[in-house]
Amino acid sequence: MTALDDALSRLVQYNANGDYNAASNRYSFLGIGGMEANYVQSLRDVASAAVSAGTLVGQIAAAQSTIAMVWDAGTADADPGAGEVRASTAALTAGTYTLYIDTVDADGVDATNVIAGWVASTSTVKGRLRLVKVGDSAAYVDVNVTAVTVATGYRKVAVSYVSGPGGFAAGDRVAIGFSRTGDKGDTGNTGATGPTPVIVSASTTSLAIGTGAKTLVTAAALGLGVGANILVASTANAANYMFGNITAISGTSVTFNSTVIGGSGTLASWNVSQSGVQGPQGIQGNTGAAGGITGGNATGAINETAVTLASAATTDLGAAAGNAVRITGTTNITALGTAQAGSRRHVTFSGVLTLTHNATSLILPGAVNILTANGDTAEFESLGAGNWRCMEYNYVTGLSVGLGTTAFASGALTLNMGGRSYAEFVYTATANITSVSIINSPNNGTSVALLRLTNGGAFTYAHPANTVAEGGVTAGIGALTASGTDELLYRTNSDNSRIVVSVKKDVKA
Numbered sequence: 001m002t003a004l005d006d007a008l009s010r011l012v013q014y015n016a017n018g019d020y021n022a023a024s025n026r027y028s029f030l031g032i033g034g035m036e037a038n039y040v041q042s043l044r045d046v047a048s049a050a051v052s053a054g055t056l057v058g059q060i061a062a063a064q065s066t067i068a069m070v071w072d073a074g075t076a077d078a079d080p081g082a083g084e085v086r087a088s089t090a091a092l093t094a095g096t097y098t099l100y101i102d103t104v105d106a107d108g109v110d111a112t113n114v115i116a117g118w119v120a121s122t123s124t125v126k127g128r129l130r131l132v133k134v135g136d137s138a139a140y141v142d143v144n145v146t147a148v149t150v151a152t153g154y155r156k157v158a159v160s161y162v163s164g165p166g167g168f169a170a171g172d173r174v175a176i177g178f179s180r181t182g183d184k185g186d187t188g189n190t191g192a193t194g195p196t197p198v199i200v201s202a203s204t205t206s207l208a209i210g211t212g213a214k215t216l217v218t219a220a221a222l223g224l225g226v227g228a229n230i231l232v233a234s235t236a237n238a239a240n241y242m243f244g245n246i247t248a249i250s251g252t253s254v255t256f257n258s259t260v261i262g263g264s265g266t267l268a269s270w271n272v273s274q275s276g277v278q279g280p281q282g283i284q285g286n287t288g289a290a291g292g293i294t295g296g297n298a299t300g301a302i303n304e305t306a307v308t309l310a311s312a313a314t315t316d317l318g319a320a321a322g323n324a325v326r327i328t329g330t331t332n333i334t335a336l337g338t339a340q341a342g343s344r345r346h347v348t349f350s351g352v353l354t355l356t357h358n359a360t361s362l363i364l365p366g367a368v369n370i371l372t373a374n375g376d377t378a379e380f381e382s383l384g385a386g387n388w389r390c391m392e393y394n395y396v397t398g399l400s401v402g403l404g405t406t407a408f409a410s411g412a413l414t415l416n417m418g419g420r421s422y423a424e425f426v427y428t429a430t431a432n433i434t435s436v437s438i439i440n441s442p443n444n445g446t447s448v449a450l451l452r453l454t455n456g457g458a459f460t461y462a463h464p465a466n467t468v469a470e471g472g473v474t475a476g477i478g479a480l481t482a483s484g485t486d487e488l489l490y491r492t493n494s495d496n497s498r499i500v501v502s503v504k505k506d507v508k509a
Contacts, residue, residue, distance in 0.1 A: 066177040067114055068106045068134070073170035079154040083108070085131075085174060092141050092166040099129075099143075099157040106173060115155045118178055119148045127180040129159065131168070134175055139167035145178075200224070201252075202235070206268040209242055215255045218272055222254060230256055231275040239263050243275060311353055317345045317380060317388070326350060335361055341384030344391075349376045354418075355390075363389040364419065368440045371418025395420055415449050415490075417441045424450045429459050436464040438492055438499065449490045464490070467499040 072086035077098070080086040083106035088098040105111045119126045126145045133139035141164035149156040168174060200223070205216035216232065224230070226246050233241035240263030248255040254272075307322040309315055311329035316337030325347050327333075332354040339345075349372040357364040364370055375396030380388050411434035417423050418440055433453075441447040453461075467490075487504040 066175050067109075067111045069101065069174050069176060070106050071133075071168040071170060071172040071174050077156070079152070085176070092161065092168075093164065094161055096158070096160045099159055100154055101157060101176075102154050112155075114178075115148060115157070117180075118145050118157065121181045122183040123181045124184075125181050127178055128162065129157075130164075130177045130179075131174050132177075133168060134173040136167075138165070139172075140164045141166045200230075200274055201272045203232070203270045203272055204268050205270070206266060207232075207242075207270070208266040209240060209261050209264050211242075211258045211261060213247070213255060214242060214244070214258050215253065216270065216272070218252045218254060221252055222249070222272065222274075224274060225249065229275045230254070231273045232256070232258075232270050233273070234263070234267050235269045235271050236267075237263065238271075240265060240267060306348065311351065317347070318343070318382065320345065324348075329353070332356060333362075334358070335386065336380060336382075336388045338386045339382040339384075341382055343382040345380050347378045347380060349378070350374050361387045363387075365390055365393055366419055368417075368419050371416055371420075371440065393419070411435065412437065414439060415451065417447055417449060421447045422449075423447075424452070426452045426454070428454045429461075432459045433461045435462055438464060438490060441492055447492055449492070451488045451490070453486045453488070455484060455486065461486075463501060464499055467501050 068083075069085040070083055072080040072084040073090075074080060074086050075088055075090060076086075077088065077100065080100050080102055082102055082104050085099060085101045088100070089095075091097075101111070101115060103110065103112045103115070118129070121127060124146065126147075128142060128144055130140060130142050142162040143159035144162055145157060145159055147158040149158070201218040201220045203216045203218045207214055207216060214232070222230070224246060226249060229243070229245050231241060231243050241261065242256075242258040243260040244256045244258040246254060246256045304322055304324050306324040306326045307320045308326045308328060309317070309320060311327050311331040311333055313331065313333065314335040314337055315327060315333050317325060318337040318339030323345055325345050326349075327347055328350050330351045330353045334356045335358075336345075351372070351374065353372050355364060355370040355372065356362065357367055357369050359367070370390075370393060373396055377394045377396075378390055379392040381391050382388055411432065413427070413433050413435070414437045415423070415425050416439050436451075438447075438449055488501055489504075490499055490501050492499045
C-alpha cells in the first residue's frame with residue numbers, strides 16, 4: 001500500500017491550497033519548476049494509483065472467497081480444533097483423501113456457509129480447492145472437491161489430488177480458496193431409432209444357436225466384407241437369433257463370430273441381415289410393485305412341510321421358508337429375527353433350551369423364561385422390527401425336562417419351573433443342601449414342584465426362604481435319609497412370597 005499512498009499524496013499536492021502559482025506548491029504545473037518539471041511525474045503517479053487500486057480490488061475479491069486456517073499435522077477423523085484443518089493422510093500429493101476442516105476459521109469467523117457452498121454444483125466434481133501456505137506461495141496443493149459431510153463442529157471434505165508439492169507443517173497458516181465447477185448440463189434428447197435391418201439373403205444351413213465361430217451358406221452373395229456385422233435370425237421366430245461380425249467370406253460361404261444370441265435350438269431356416277454395431281445395454285427399469293394375493297376360497301387342505309432350523313441366540317423365524325418350523329438343538333434363544341408385522345410361525349421344539357423373556361423383543365406368556373422340552377409347541381406372531389410375541393405355548397408334559405437322575409454335589413439347588421405350573425425334579429444328593437431356589441414359576445397362579453432326593457449319605461437339607469410346612473409351622477427337614485428317597489412337594493404362589501411344603505421321608509422303604 002506504500003506506493004499507492006505516496007502516489008495519492010503527491011497528486012493531492014499538485015493542487016494544494018488551490019494556488020497553482022504559489023512558490024510553496026512545488027508540485028504545481030505552474031509553480032516552481034513549471035509544467036516541464038511536474039508533468040511526467042504526475043502521469044506516473046496517476047498510473048501507480050490505478051494499478052494499486054486494481055490490485056486492492058483483486059485482494060478484496062480473493063479474501064471474500066478464501067478462508068484462513070492453521071494446519072494440524074494429525075490424520076484422525078475428528079474436529080482438528082477451532083480455526084484448524086488437517087487431512088486423513090500425511091501424503092497430500094497423490095490419490096483421494098479427506099480434509100477435516102473446523103467450522104470456524106483462524107480469525108474466529110464462522111465458515112459453515114462458505115464450506116457448504118463448495119458442493120453447490122450439481123456436477124460430480126464440485127470445484128477445486130487450493131491450499132497455500134501464507135507467506136510461501138511455493139507450498140501449495142490443488143485438489144478437486146467431490147463431497148462434503150457434516151460432522152459436529154467440523155466438516156469432512158472428500159477430495160482428489162490434482163497438483164502441487166504440498167509442504168505444510170503443524171502451525172502453518174494456510175489460505176484455502178475455492179473455484180466452483182458449473183452445474184451439470186441437461187440430458188440430451190434421445191436419438192432417432194435406427195433403421196430396420198434389411199434382409200440381404202437367406203440360408204438353409206443347420207446351425208445351433210450359440211456363441212463362437214459359425215459358418216453358413218447363403219442363397220446369394222451378401223456383398224459384404226470381413227468386419228461387417230450381420231444378424232442371423234430364424235425365419236419362423238425372430239427371437240431366435242445370433243449376432244456377430246464376419247471373419248471370413250468366400251462367395252456364398254460366410255463365417256462369423258457370434259457374440260450375442262437370443263433363444264435356443266438348432267435351426268435350418270435363417271434370414272441374414274446387415275446390422276449395425278450393437279448398442280449399449282439400456283438402464284435397468286424400476287422394480288415393479290409387489291404382487292398381492294387375490295381372494296378366493298380354498299377347496300382343499302393347504303399342506304406344508306415343516307422347515308428345520310438349528311437353535312441359535314437369534315433363531316431367524318422371519319427367514320424360514322415356511323410357516324411351520326421345527327427347532328432343533330439346545331442353544332438358548334433370545335431373539336427370533338425379523339419378519340413383516342402380523343406374520344405367524346407355528347414352532348415345534350425337539351430339544352431342551354431356554355426361551356429368554358424380553359418385554360419388547362421376545363414377549364413370553366407370564367413374562368417368565370420357558371424351558372422347552374422335546375415335543376413342546378408354540379405359536380409366535382411378529383410385531384415388526386425384530387419383535388415377537390408368543391401367542392400360545394403348549395407343554396408336551398408337565399415334567400421338567402433334562403433333569404432325570406442327576407448327582408447333586410454343591411450347596412445350592414435351583415429348581416427351574418421353565419414357565420410350567422407343575423414340574424418334577426429327581427436328584428441324587430451327594431452333599432449337604434444349604435439352599436433351594438424355585439425360579440421361572442408362571443405368574444398367573446399357583447405352581448407345584450415335586451423334588452425327589454435319592455440320598456447317598458446322611459446329608460442335611462435347608463428349605464427355600466418363605467417356606468412353611470402343612471398347617472403353617474415353619475418347616476425343617478433336618479437330616480436326609482442316609483439311604484433311600486425323600487419326597488418334598490412345594491406349592492408356591494407366583495412371586496414365591498409363600499411356599500408350602502409337604503415332606504415324606506424314606507418313601508422308598
